[in-house]
Each structure stands twice: as structure tokens, then as C-alpha cells.
Amino acid sequence: MHALWRFVVGRGVLALFSAALIALAVPAAAHDARPAYLEIRQTTPERYDVLWRTPVLAGMPLPVVLKLPDGTNDIVPPHTQELSDSQVERRVIEAPGGLAGRRIEFTGLQGTITDVLVRVELADGDMTTTLVRSSQPWIEISAIPEGPLAIAGAFVRHGIEHILLGYDHLLFVFALLLIVPSTCALVWSITAFTLAHSITLALATLGVVHVPGPPVEAAIAFSVLLLASEIVRTRRGEPSLTARWPWVIAFCFGLLHGFGFAGALSEIGLPRGDIPLALLAFNVGVELGQLAFIGAVLGTMWVAKRSGISALVERRIVQAVPYAIGALAGFWFVGRVAAFWG
Helix, strand or coil: CHHHHHHHHHHHHHHHHHHHHHHHHCCCCCCCCCCEEEEEEEEECCEEEEEEEEEEECCEECCCEEECCCCCEEEEEEEEEECCCEEEEEEEEECCCCCCCCEEEEECHHHCCCCEEEEEECCCCCEEEEEECCCCCEEECCCCCCCHHHHHHHHHHHHHHHHHHCHHHHHHHHHHHHHCCCHHHHHHHHHHHHHHHHHHHHHHHCCCCCCCHHHHHHHHHHHHHHHHHHHHHHHCCCCCHHHHCHHHHHHHHHHHHHHHHHHHHHHHCCCCCCHHHHHHHHHHHHHHHHHHHHHHHHHHHHHHHCCCCCHHHHHHHHHHHHHHHHHHHHHHHHHHHHHHHC
């Protein structure tokens, strides 16, 4: 009976690992669950500039329709601009009595996995930033601005969601876990990775450095591919720079991944007047999501080792992991290179 249990558990772990890789292989772009973005800027007591941006997925805009409160009129008709990764609509509206206390709805949001980041700037300079989820696809405009805590909370949540949906970033961290020989070295490596991507995220978001998004995404996939090859080298007992100086490699590649995070943050924009707070909160969210992922991986490894898995199945999984990571990263790399060259 014990042998049967070990066989079943071993097969279950192998099947779970295979299913996870298949699931990761589906979104080649790795960041397709980008949020929609609504910006409302009050210019007079009853007039507002409206910007509505929806992400484009597989060549089609997100099936979410912006529904403004009844009684609003277009002063300047909607003008739509098609971008490579999003569709942007701008208009000027008039709302008799203002928008305070009135509801804006996002029809179709409940059928997606996407959120909407809403930023409202009043004529006196007060600003609110709110994250609207699919479970409640509407927002009621408040006359009283939300404080810094609400802004920080919205960007922390967005940072967590971005890293947990950033499969290439997570796969890089996972590959790093498989190379680093000790817990102390792992802590230093993850710290170096976080520090590095925080630096480039800030520089890119603030406009100090500009790097085109598509080449960065391709380079991020290539960084995962390189780490997969390093795992194979260490398993063969060959010299590995990553195994010897993991924090150096983590820092260098972290600089690259920071530009990828900046691309996601630039899509939703930063609230003027609260840029340092929003940037810090987003970084905190990314770090919390990253730590949650690391904890989940280590916990899964702990359970697998104590579940009675057979040595043969464990050896097969260990042997297959780096090749599976490399194949997935190679798939992403080729797809992203083909996308921006095509």
C-alpha cells in the first residue's frame, strides 16, 4: 500500500508540474492581463476631460464598454487612437451638476480577469486613484478625495497582481531558486534582484531612461533561457558563473526586468503629486507578490520531499525542470522577437 501511495503521489506531482508548464505556455506575451485605465480631469464645475484606455489582446480590444452617467453630453466627440498594445479614446464631456456622487459603469468587465484603474482629478487639484475589480464593475465618483492610503493601496494591489501574472519574471525567480546553493545566498540574490529592478523601474517610470518595450520583453525571455542553461551546467558539475556569483547575475538581470515592470506601470500612469508614493507602493506590491511566490515554491518542495515520492520520479522531475524552463523561455523569446520584427 505504501508503494502504491508513493507511485500515486509521484505521478500527481509530475502531472501538476506538467499542467503548470502548459498553463504558462499559453500567454506568450506574459502580461496580457493588463488593466484598463480611466482618467477624468475636471476643467470647470461641469466639464471634464476623459481618457479611456483598454488593452488590446490578440489583436482585439478588451470587451469592456465605458458607460458614463445619464445626462452627460459630449462637448468634444470621442476620438479613438489605435496603438500596438491598447486602444485610447479621448473626449470632453459636460455633466450638469458635476459627477460627484454619480456612478460610472464598466459594462462587460465582470466577464474578464482585468481590473480598471480609475484616476479622478478635480479642478482644485485634489485627486483620487481607485482600482475597480470585475466583481464590482462600477465606481461612484466621490466629492471628497481619497487620501494617500487609498492611493498606496491601489498601487500595492496592482504591483502584486502584475508580478503574479508576470510569468517570465516568476520563471526567472524559480530558475534562480534551483541554482542558488544555500539559503543565505538565496536571500542575497533575491535582495539584489529586487534592488536592481527597483532602480530601473524608477528611472524608466520617471522618464530618466527610455528603453523600447518589445526588445526588453524579448531580452527578459532570453534571460530565463540563459538561467535554464546554467541549471543544466550546475547539474553536470560544470563551472557556472551564476552558481558562483548568484547575486551578481541576479542584480544584472534585475536591471533588465525593471524595465519590464516599468512598461506595465507606464500603461496606467502615475498620479501627479503622488508619484513617489505610487512608485514605492507598486514596488512594495511587486516584492510582496515575489515573496509569496517564493514561499509557495519552497512550500511545495517541502511537501513533495515528505510525501513519499519515489526516487525515480523525483529524479525525472529534477532532470526535466531545466529543459522545460528553457523550452518555455525559448518559445517566449522567438514569439516576442517575431512580434516586434514583424
